[in-house]
Amino acid sequence: MNKVIDLIKQANSVVILSHDSEDADAVGSSFAMRLALLGMGKDAKCIFSEIPEERIRFLGDDYTVFDENDIPKADLCLCLDCGDVQRISKRKAIFEASEKTACIDHHYTNVGFCDADYIDAKAPATGEILYNLFTEMGVTITKDIARQLYAAISSDTGSFKYSNVRPETFIIASELIKKDIDHAEIARKLFDTESLGVIKFKGYLMNNMEQYFDGKLNIVCAPDSLLKEYGIEEKDTGDIVNIPRGVTGCEIAVSIRETPEKKKISFRSNGKFDVSGLAEKFGGGGHIMAAGAACRSKSLE
């Protein structure tokens, strides 16, 4: 952690990047870091790959979307919540134009790709690492910073429901809530609000779910045509595997996103079976409980 702190202290200008298709951990961590750096009198900006999905836009708009004709030359490029340099894709030009690079992340696959890397694979969210980093650096956690970190942590823990939650997570969340943030609003916007199109789309998937092995294996399939029909975007389909997963008796849940080029398959286990091996059979991989594959086979069957 100290090497990353040194690089932050030495830099006057910092550009903050996170992984492509920024989620709430990426966005909240980026905004929190920007606020902390501004508080230290530094020049800091967030450059995103795209406008974040609607659900998380309430966190703010203090960012620019990447423009290949405008590559800043910062003292430090800080990569947050990014496990691999490939995950900043086109924005690698910014990374390469920067004097120094540093990474703060929690992806267990991250082997380090910067001048200094701080990776805590046990942390459920990059937001949780940032809380510890700010504490170590003596950064005052303002209400605005607390709100961003809380959103980041609650997002990557599925509203404190996933197995990645550890005792410290609740201690940190407790410290953040003491800053008088509206945590109920964050929870409602991140977890309980969806567009009508997405709700109807999910309704279709529920009605057309297929069950095998007495309901131990449940599958939903979403072809491109369905997205058009309900007027929704790819980023709205991220968590559809939770629909089959939530059915009583389900052991393995599968969602298939069918595009003209490939079939993107997500596998989830409810604990009894290892789905990483299943994903490998389709050319993918992942963890015991969550895995995925991109399959080029023409036939859905």
Ligand SMILES: [Mn+2]
């Ligand atoms: Mn994350």
